Amino acid sequence: xxxxRLRTALLENGITPADLxxxxxxxxxxxxxxxxGRTPYRRHRYAVAARLGVDEVYLWPxxxxxxxxxxxxxxxxxxIYPHRWTVPSDLWRNVFASAEEEIGVLVYSGLFxxxxxxxxxxxxxxxxxxxRVRILLGDxxxxxxxxxxxxxxxxDVQAAKIRxxxxxxxxxxxxEGIEFRLHRTVLYNSIYRADDQVLVNTHxxxxxxxxxxxxxxxxxxxxxxxxxxxxxxxxxxxxxxPLE
Numbered sequence: 377x378x379x380x381r382l383r384t385a386l387l388e389n390g391i392t393p394a395d396l397x398x399x400x401x402x403x404x405x406x407x408x409x410x411x412x413g414r415t416p417y418r419r420h421r422y423a424v425a426a427r428l429g430v431d432e433v434y435l436w437p438x439x440x441x442x443x444x445x446x447x448x449x450x451x452x453x454x455x456i457y458p459h460r461w462t463v464p465s466d467l468w469r470n471v472f473a474s475a476e477e478e479i480g481v482l483v484y485s486g487l488f489x490x491x492x493x494x495x496x497x498x499x500x501x502x503x504x505x506x507x508r509v510r511i512l513l514g515d516x517x518x519x520x521x522x523x524x525x526x527x528x529x530x531x532d533v534q535a536a537k538i539r540x541x542x543x544x545x546x547x548x549x550x551x552e553g554i555e556f557r558l559h560r561t562v563l564y565n566s567i568y569r570a571d572d573q574v575l576v577n578t579h580x581x582x583x584x585x586x587x588x589x590x591x592x593x594x595x596x597x598x599x600x601x602x603x604x605x606x607x608x609x610x611x612x613x614x615x616x617x618p619l620e
Contacts (some may be wrong), residue, residue, distance in 0.1 A: 383411050394407075456589060459586065459589065469498060475571045476507060479570055485540070509553060511554070514560075527581050528585075530584070555618070567608065575592055576591040
């Protein structure tokens with residue numbers, strides 16, 4: 377079966393199979409065979425992933441053994457916090473401030489982020505420096521938001537928090553490079569992304585997000601956890617509605 381992920385990554389980076397072969401000092405026919413579906417040696421997988429700026433597991437998800445994948449994924453875990461409120465406030469700012477290319481926020485309201493003037497300043501500065509900033513909020517009129525409010529025991533407060541966040545974000549909504557969308561998705565986690573770092577706030581029935589655990593992750597070669605969360609973010613983004 378052709379490796380469409382490899383083919384797409386080459387196209388997105390403007391790299392031809394011949395270019396990749398020259399960079400890796402291999403026969404161009406080898407690259408063509410990889411695109412056709414053959415799995416290269418691991419040293420070549422590492423080199424290709426590094427050249428294309430993607431994860432090895434993304435290009436060849438079946439190449440690593442279960443033990444290798446588990447060990448690599450475990451190395452992506454930086455910290456685990458028992459509750460979101462125990463995450464140091466400076467950590468949120470430092471993670472977002474570390475981004476050079478991509479910032480992403482996927483939440484229902486994430487009101488604490490919108491209320492933080494320091495974080496808003498970082499979003500503005502990063503967008504002006506050329507980074508892409510994408511913020512996904514729940515559609516306050518959606519069934520998913522209503523259900524989450526019921527699950528947390530706050531009912532209509534959940535939708536009200538989203539509307540408050542929209543007001544707080546108003547200074548950012550006309551800045552080039554910052555995009556807002558509303559989603560109607562059932563979220564099992566809130567995702568806060570800064571390049572290869574991710575803060576994942578789990579959602580637990582009958583508890584508010586502030587009471588639920590947070591995972592601090594950083595992408596590692598061969599790991600799959602960060603890639604999984606980032607792919608989930610993209611799926612929600614693709615289905616969401618741009619905020620007028």
